[in-house]
Amino acid sequence: MQFKHPEILYALLLLIIPILVHLFQLQRFVKVPFTNVKILKTIEKQTRKSARLKKWLILITRLLIFTCLIIAFAQPYFSKYSTHQNFNTTIYLDNSFSMQAKGESGELLKSAAQQIIENNINPNSTISLITNDKVFENLDTKSLKEELINLKYYPNKANLNTIILKANRLEANKENTLNKLILISDFQSVNSIQKADFSKINASINFVKLVPKEVNNYYIDSVSIEENSTSNTIVNVFIKSSQKSSSSIPVSLLNNSKLLGKTTSKFINSNNSTVQFTIPNSTNFIGEISLIDDALQFDNSFFFSISKPEKINVLSIGNTSEFLSKIYSENEFIFTPTPLQILNYNKIQDQHLIILNELENIPTELINSLQEFTKKGGSLVIIPSENSTINSYNSFFQNLNLGKITSKTETEHKIITINYEHPLLKDVFEKRVDNFQYPKTNLQYHANLKNSSSIIILDNNQPFISSINNLNGAIYWVTSPLNNKISDFTQSPLVVPIFYNFAKKSLKTTKLYYTIKPENDIEVKTSIGKDKVLKMLNEKTSLEFIPLQISSQNKVKLTLNNHILQSGFYSILSENKPIKTTAFNYNREESDLNTVHIESLIENKKNVTISSSITGAFNEINNQQKINWLFKWFLAFSVLFLLIEMLILKYFKK
Numbered sequence: 001m002q003f004k005h006p007e008i009l010y011a012l013l014l015l016i017i018p019i020l021v022h023l024f025q026l027q028r029f030v031k032v033p034f035t036n037v038k039i040l041k042t043i044e045k046q047t048r049k050s051a052r053l054k055k056w057l058i059l060i061t062r063l064l065i066f067t068c069l070i071i072a073f074a075q076p077y078f079s080k081y082s083t084h085q086n087f088n089t090t091i092y093l094d095n096s097f098s099m100q101a102k103g104e105s106g107e108l109l110k111s112a113a114q115q116i117i118e119n120n121i122n123p124n125s126t127i128s129l130i131t132n133d134k135v136f137e138n139l140d141t142k143s144l145k146e147e148l149i150n151l152k153y154y155p156n157k158a159n160l161n162t163i164i165l166k167a168n169r170l171e172a173n174k175e176n177t178l179n180k181l182i183l184i185s186d187f188q189s190v191n192s193i194q195k196a197d198f199s200k201i202n203a204s205i206n207f208v209k210l211v212p213k214e215v216n217n218y219y220i221d222s223v224s225i226e227e228n229s230t231s232n233t234i235v236n237v238f239i240k241s242s243q244k245s246s247s248s249i250p251v252s253l254l255n256n257s258k259l260l261g262k263t264t265s266k267f268i269n270s271n272n273s274t275v276q277f278t279i280p281n282s283t284n285f286i287g288e289i290s291l292i293d294d295a296l297q298f299d300n301s302f303f304f305s306i307s308k309p310e311k312i313n314v315l316s317i318g319n320t321s322e323f324l325s326k327i328y329s330e331n332e333f334i335f336t337p338t339p340l341q342i343l344n345y346n347k348i349q350d351q352h353l354i355i356l357n358e359l360e361n362i363p364t365e366l367i368n369s370l371q372e373f374t375k376k377g378g379s380l381v382i383i384p385s386e387n388s389t390i391n392s393y394n395s396f397f398q399n400l401n402l403g404k405i406t407s408k409t410e411t412e413h414k415i416i417t418i419n420y421e422h423p424l425l426k427d428v429f430e431k432r433v434d435n436f437q438y439p440k441t442n443l444q445y446h447a448n449l450k451n452s453s454s455i456i457i458l459d460n461n462q463p464f465i466s467s468i469n470n471l472n473g474a475i476y477w478v479t480s481p482l483n484n485k486i487s488d489f490t491q492s493p494l495v496v497p498i499f500y501n502f503a504k505k506s507l508k509t510t511k512l513y514y515t516i517k518p519e520n521d522i523e524v525k526t527s528i529g530k531d532k533v534l535k536m537l538n539e540k541t542s543l544e545f546i547p548l549q550i551s552s553q554n555k556v557k558l559t560l561n562n563h564i565l566q567s568g569f570y571s572i573l574s575e576n577k578p579i580k581t582t583a584f585n586y587n588r589e590e591s592d593l594n595t596v597h598i599e600s601l602i603e604n605k606k607n608v609t610i611s612s613s614i615t616g617a618f619n620e621i622n623n624q625q626k627i628n629w630l631f632k633w634f635l636a637f638s639v640l641f642l643l644i645e646m647l648i649l650k651y652f653k654k
Helices: 006-025 038-073 108-119 141-149 160-172 322-327 345-350 364-375 390-399 495-506 598-602 614-625 631-651
Strands: 076-078 086-093 125-130 135-139 177-185 204-209 218-228 232-245 248-255 258-266 270-280 285-291 301-306 312-318 333-338 353-359 379-384 403-409 413-418 444-449 452-458 463-468 475-478 519-524 534-538 543-545 548-551 556-561 568-574 577-585 608-611
Touching (some): 108 141, 135 141, 135 160, 160 177, 177 614, 218 285, 270 285, 285 577, 301 568, 364 390, 390 403
Parallel strands (some): 086 177
Antiparallel strands (some): 248 258, 285 301, 413 452, 463 475
16 A cells, blocks of 8 residues: 555654553543442442443544545555656557558557547546657547548558657656657568667556458569660569569550550469550650559559650760761760860760771860769770870770770771670670671771770671770770771761660660658759759649759759659749649658567566557556545544444443
């Protein structure tokens, strides 16, 4: 038994006062002589004994009355914890998209919110609520209900360690408080890769796992470009299932919300299926892939955008070659031939492909510019001159980490082998040609190149044109000058597909979509004024904002920090005019409804328990915090003893 006001018990010492008063009242009887008192003596003895007994009984009842009253005012109770302690319950409610799954009482999130509202009946406890995006501290019953009713789904799921750190911060500010943490989630496997460290939190932890009725979910995982020709683009759509399936799922393609095509995704006892759509290249394509599935809603649509093909910037530095101007026509390319002497270095970073066309020396300034150009993903073709200075070229090769030119030979060799499997030529030829008029060259520069592969090969088994694997852009090395005095390669049919694809492969396809996450970076090729900024707009929700941005000469880098939380299309505006459309999609990690066994997370931790339901978890907390007050019983006993005293006084005769 504990007391809320134990200091009142000192009043029990005052009970000595009635005891002393009682003792002084017990006076000795005085003997008075009287005749013929034989009978009276007997009565006198009986009366004296009755009076003493009555006084002792009255004393005891009065002591019991005062004792019960004093104890009642001290407010005695039975409880596992002291009333001087505060009780705080912190609830983590997972509001990620996987909680859209249907349970026995509807969507897991909405059902969990309703159960918390119904079971939050303990007036002695404060509630703190943690979700994946917000923290609410010290909520009363009304505030908690409002927050739970207005709770929205959030695209980024927090892991257990993050939740524990947030809960620990809340508890650090509370003194003399008994803390309890309830974790309510479906506990997906993907969010439990790292084991939680429960030793960092000074509270008892209760797990409540919510289980959906249907654990299989069909969803659109990703979209990619399979093939990109001058007229059409083939788009691959990857459909997945949480569990192996043999079903067929209808899939639709929309452009600007207009239905463009339908197909069926067939699963053959597997988790994966792929469908293809062919779309035209004539205009900007604002695409949406959709399917119908009842398990989860957020992953039934996938957004992507493909910009209308832009003209490719090709810069030729050095000699003027007629074959280049014929290949790089005005319809598809912006071709700029320029001698080295009048080269505008500021234009280098604007190019997609640069051709060093038979330079004798490569100056240091050009080396530095080309080094920056290739780092940013630009493609480079190196054609040596008949009189190239090997040391100058090697200095250039060393800066780009390409290898080294070893020697120069003036021997005639034929070009006889085509590497049909090379990415540059893989889709060029309908069939392999063995007999054709072999072009030749009578001068070659031999080089030891790093990470290179041959595209076409000479009759001495040495490469004539090689590609060098670069982390960012592509670099191609031609071992011989291509003027008519040295080689007739430019008169052969091979020159067109090779140089055409040099340029085509240099144009990087714009990113089809971005995944919504706490931070995203977008690069926009545009120039804006000094005091101008780019904006982003979602027309569907009318959301408009100005992201962080860094502007350079020909591009602007946008940094998005939790600005976008809804999937769809966002226009990038310059002076309120759209210059680019980007697509954003929710992360698909939560689409897999497989969950983790909670027992594997807790590993028999003493402060961790598992409840089968939210109601069970709250009942356990309420029972632990329950206080059984006893002051009413002591008041009742004091009244009872008062009645006993009154009965003694009335019916106990002397």
